[in-house]
Amino acid sequence: MIKKLETNKKMGELLQEYYIRGLFEDYRAWITSGGPVEFLYSMGVYPVYPENHAALIGAAKEGVNYASISEGDGYSQDLCSYVRCDIGAIISGNSPVGGLPVPSFLVSANNICNTVVKWYEILSRTYDVPLFLLDIPFIRKEMKENYIDYVESQMYDLIKFISTITGRDFDEDEFYKTAVLSIKGIKSYEEVLRMGAHKPSPLTCFDAFINMAPIVCLRGTEAPINFYEGMKAELDERVKNGIGAVDNEEVRLLWDNIPIWYGLRWLADFFAEHNACLVADTYTNAWTFFGDLDLNNPIRGMAQAYSPIYLNIGIERMAEVVNKLIDIYDIDGVVMHSNRSCKPYSFSQYELQKMLDVPSVIIDADQTDYRVFSQAQIETRLEAFLEMLR
Amino acid sequence: MKEGLYRKIGYFCTFTPKELIHAAGFTPIRLLADNTPINRANAYIQNYCCSQVKGCLEKMLNGDLELDGAVFTRSCDSLMRLTDIWELNSNIPVYDLEFPTNIGDKSKGYFLNELLDFKKWLESLNGDEKITFDNLKDSIMLYYDLDKKLDRLYSLNPEYNLAIKALTSNPAIALDEIEKRLNHLNNQSMNEIEKNIDKKKAKILVTGSICPSTDIYEIIQDSGFSIVDDFCTGTRFFKSDAILPEINNMDDAMNFLIQKYFLKAPCPTKHYDNDRRFAYILEKAKDVDGVIFLLVKFCEPHFFDYPQLRKKIEEIGKKTLLLEFELPITSFDQIKLRINAFSEMF
Numbered sequence: 262m263i264k265k266l267e268t269n270k271k272m273g274e275l276l277q278e279y280y281i282r283g284l285f286e287d288y289r290a291w292i293t294s295g296g297p298v299e300f301l302y303s304m305g306v307y308p309v310y311p312e313n314h315a316a317l318i319g320a321a322k323e324g325v326n327y328a329s330i331s332e333g334d335g336y337s338q339d340l341c342s343y344v345r346c347d348i349g350a351i352i353s354g355n356s357p358v359g360g361l362p363v364p365s366f367l368v369s370a371n372n373i374c375n376t377v378v379k380w381y382e383i384l385s386r387t388y389d390v391p392l393f394l395l396d397i398p399f400i401r402k403e404m405k406e407n408y409i410d411y412v413e414s415q416m417y418d419l420i421k422f423i424s425t426i427t428g429r430d431f432d433e434d435e436f437y438k439t440a441v442l443s444i445k446g447i448k449s450y451e452e453v454l455r456m457g458a459h460k461p462s463p464l465t466c467f468d469a470f471i472n473m474a475p476i477v478c479l480r481g482t483e484a485p486i487n488f489y490e491g492m493k494a495e496l497d498e499r500v501k502n503g504i505g506a507v508d509n510e511e512v513r514l515l516w517d518n519i520p521i522w523y524g525l526r527w528l529a530d531f532f533a534e535h536n537a538c539l540v541a542d543t544y545t546n547a548w549t550f551f552g553d554l555d556l557n558n559p560i561r562g563m564a565q566a567y568s569p570i571y572l573n574i575g576i577e578r579m580a581e582v583v584n585k586l587i588d589i590y591d592i593d594g595v596v597m598h599s600n601r602s603c604k605p606y607s608f609s610q611y612e613l614q615k616m617l618d619v620p621s622v623i624i625d626a627d628q629t630d631y632r633v634f635s636q637a638q639i640e641t642r643l644e645a646f647l648e649m650l651r
Numbered sequence: 652m653k654e655g656l657y658r659k660i661g662y663f664c665t666f667t668p669k670e671l672i673h674a675a676g677f678t679p680i681r682l683l684a685d686n687t688p689i690n691r692a693n694a695y696i697q698n699y700c701c702s703q704v705k706g707c708l709e710k711m712l713n714g715d716l717e718l719d720g721a722v723f724t725r726s727c728d729s730l731m732r733l734t735d736i737w738e739l740n741s742n743i744p745v746y747d748l749e750f751p752t753n754i755g756d757k758s759k760g761y762f763l764n765e766l767l768d769f770k771k772w773l774e775s776l777n778g779d780e781k782i783t784f785d786n787l788k789d790s791i792m793l794y795y796d797l798d799k800k801l802d803r804l805y806s807l808n809p810e811y812n813l814a815i816k817a818l819t820s821n822p823a824i825a826l827d828e829i830e831k832r833l834n835h836l837n838n839q840s841m842n843e844i845e846k847n848i849d850k851k852k853a854k855i856l857v858t859g860s861i862c863p864s865t866d867i868y869e870i871i872q873d874s875g876f877s878i879v880d881d882f883c884t885g886t887r888f889f890k891s892d893a894i895l896p897e898i899n900n901m902d903d904a905m906n907f908l909i910q911k912y913f914l915k916a917p918c919p920t921k922h923y924d925n926d927r928r929f930a931y932i933l934e935k936a937k938d939v940d941g942v943i944f945l946l947v948k949f950c951e952p953h954f955f956d957y958p959q960l961r962k963k964i965e966e967i968g969k970k971t972l973l974l975e976f977e978l979p980i981t982s983f984d985q986i987k988l989r990i991n992a993f994s995e996m997f
Binding site: 334335336337339340341344371374375376378379380382383386394396399401405407408410411414418419572574576577599601604605607608609610611612 | 694695696697700725726727728729731732733734735736739747749751752753757758761764765768777919920922926929948949951952954955956957958959961962969973
C-alpha cells in the first residue's frame with residue numbers, strides 16, 4: 262500500500278491559503294505554468310494558474326463534468342482537457358475550489374505549447390482583459406542569440422505592460438530579491454526530487470505530483486523554500502530509517518508526461534502492489550530548468566532560463582535530458598503516458614523510445630478526461646512491462 | 652526555366668517565404684496529404700495527430716517525396732514535433748523556420764534575423780551559391796504577380812485547382828495558366844461573366860486550414876452555394892495587404908518579405924493585435940449568407956477559435972455549419988448530406 266507523507270497535509274493548507282489570498286488582491290494575472298512569474302510577484306501582482314486549477318478538477322475526478330460543459334459550448338473533445346475543464350468552470354461559475362478569481366490581465370508564454378496562445382486569446386475575449394503573449398522561439402537545436410535577444414526584449418515589454426495596468430514602477434532590487442527566492446525555491450525543490458535517487462526511494466513521483474503546486478504557483482516567494490525543506494526533512498527521516506515509499510522496491514521507474522490526475526491513486530496502488538517504484542518523472546523535473554538563472558543579468562537570464570525548457574526543445578535534446586534522469590535515478594524502465602491533451606509532450610514519445618538507455622512502455626490516456634482511460638488495458642500492458650523488466 | 656527549379660523544397664505552412672526558396676534555385680512545393688492511406692505513419696506519431704501531418708509523414712516514409720529539403724515553419728504543436736520525426740527518419744535535410752507567433756512591429760527585427768539564417772541554409776543547400784539580389788527580386792516579382800492574378804481570378808470566377816497548382820508546382824507554369832484563364836475571362840464581356848454568376852445562389856464563406864480536395868468545393872457549389880474561401884490552399888496563399896514598393900537592394904527585398912508575410916491574410920496559429928483574425932473573418936462574413944467551418948480533425952488552432960467565432964458570426968445573423976474531415980476523405984457522401992441539409996436553411 263502507498264505510504265502518505267505528512268507533508269501532503271501542509272500542502273493542502275498552503276494551497277488553501279494561496280487560493281484565499283487571491284480573493285483579496287488588487288491585481289490578479291492568469292499566467293501559464295512556463296511563464297516568468299517573477300515579474301508578477303516582484304510587482305505585487307497575484308498569479309493565478311488555470312493549469313493548476315484544471316489539474317485540481319482532474320484530481321477531484323470532476324474533469325468530465327466540467328469538460329462536458331465546454332463541449333456543449335462548442336469546444337471539441339479533441340482539444341486539451343485542461344482548457345475544456347477551465348472553460349467549463351468559467352461557464353458554470355463553479356469548481357471544486359469555487360472557481361478562479363477574475364483576472365485583471367493575462368500572461369501567456371508559448372514555451373510549453375501553442376495551445377496556451379489560443380487558450381489565453383479565448384480568456385482575453387471572455388473577460389475583456391489585456392493579454393501579453395511572451396513569444397518564445399522553439400529551441401530545436403541551438404539556442405541562437407537572436408532568440409534570446411527577442412525574448413529579452415519582450416521581458417522589458419512585459420514590465421511596461423504590467424506597469425501600465427497597475428500604475429506600479431518596476432523595482433530592480435525587488436525583482437532581484439524575487440529572482441533569488443525563485444532560485445532558492447527551485448534548488449530546494451530539486452533536492453526533494455533528487456531524494457528519489459536513494460535506494461529504496463523515500464518518495465514516488467506521485468508524491469512529487471501532489472506536492473508540486475508550491476513550485477508552480479508560489480515560485481519567487483519564501484513559501485516553497487520552507488515547504489520543500491520540510492518535505493526533505495521528512496524524506497531524510499525515511500532514508501535514515503531505511504523506509505522506502507514502496508515496500509520491497511524491486512523495479513525503479515521513470516514517469517513521462519503530465520500525470521493522469523484522476524488515476525493517481527489507482528496507479529500508485531498498482532505500482533506499490535507490484536513492488537515497483539516510480540522514483541522520478543520528466544514533468545516535475547521540468548521546473549528545475551528555471552533554476553539556471555544568471556543573477557548577474559537577471560532579465561536576460563530570465564530569457565535564457567525560460568527558453569530551453571523541456572517542452573520547448575527538440576527530441577534529441579529531450580532524449581539527453583531523460584537519459585540523464587535515467588542515470589541519476591538508476592532507472593530500470595520508463596512509463597510513458599501518451600496524453601491526448603498534450604501534443605508537444607506526447608508526439609515526441611515514439612522517437613524518444615528508440616533513444617533511451619532503458620526499455621519503455623506507452624499507456625494511452627488523458628490528464629483529466631477519464632473517458633479515454635481504459636483501466637483494464639493499462640493494467641495488462643503495465644503488468645507485461647514489469648514482467649519483462651524483472 | 653532555370654535548370655535548378657527541377658529541384659524541390661517542400662514546406663508545410665503558407666507563411667513560409669517561398670520567394671527565398673525560389674531565388675535559391677528550388678521550386679517551393681506545399682506538402683499536402685492526399686489519398687494515400689495512413690499506415691506506416693501510425694508507428695511514428697499518435698493517432699490523435701491530424702491527418703495532414705500524418706498523411707505527409709506517410710508519403711515521406713513511403714519514399715514518395717523527392718525533395719531536396721523540407722521547411723517547417725513555426726505554426727502548431729504537431730508540426731513542431733514532426734520536424735524531428737521527419738529528420739530522424741529521412742535523408743531529406745530539414746529546416747525549422749521560427750516565424751514569430753506574435754505578429755507586430757516588435758517582432759520584425761527578430762524575423763529579419765530568422766530570414767537571414769534561412770537564406771544561409773538555402774545557400775548551403777545549393778552548394779554555397781549565394782542568393783543574388785537580382786534572383787530574389789525576380790522571385791518576389793513572380794510571386795507578387797502570381798498572387799495578384801490569382802486574387803483577380805478568384806474575384807471573377809474562382810478555380811480552386813489553380814491555387815493548389817500554384818502552391819504545389821512551378822509558380823511560373825501556374826502563372827502562365829492563370830493568365831490564360833484571365834485572358835479568356837477578359838475576352839468575355841462583363842455581361843457574360845455576370846450572367847454566369849447565378850445571383851440567386853446563397854453565398855458561403857468556407858473557412859479552415861487546408862482543403863486539398865476540390866471535390867468538396869464542387870459538392871458545396873452543387874448544393875446551390877457560391878463560395879468565398881479562407882484556406883491556406885486558397886485565398887490565404889495569395890492574399891496579403893502589403894504593397895510592392897520599389898526594390899533597389901537586398902534590404903528592400905527582405906523588408907518587403909517581412910511586410911508581405913506579416914500582412915498576410917490572418918491564420919489562427921498567429922497572434923495579432925486587436926484580434927485581427929476575428930475582425931478579418933467577421934468582415935468577410937458580412938457579405939455572405941452563411942459560414943461553413945471545414946476543419947481537419949485534431950486541428951487545434953482552428954478548433955479553439957471555432958466556438959467564439961461561430962457565436963460572433965451568428966450574432967450578425969449568419970448561419971453556420973461545422974464540418975470535420977480527415978484525409979484521405981472517405982466520407983464524401985456524409986459531407987454532401989450535411990451540406991445539402993445546410994442548403995435547405997437558405
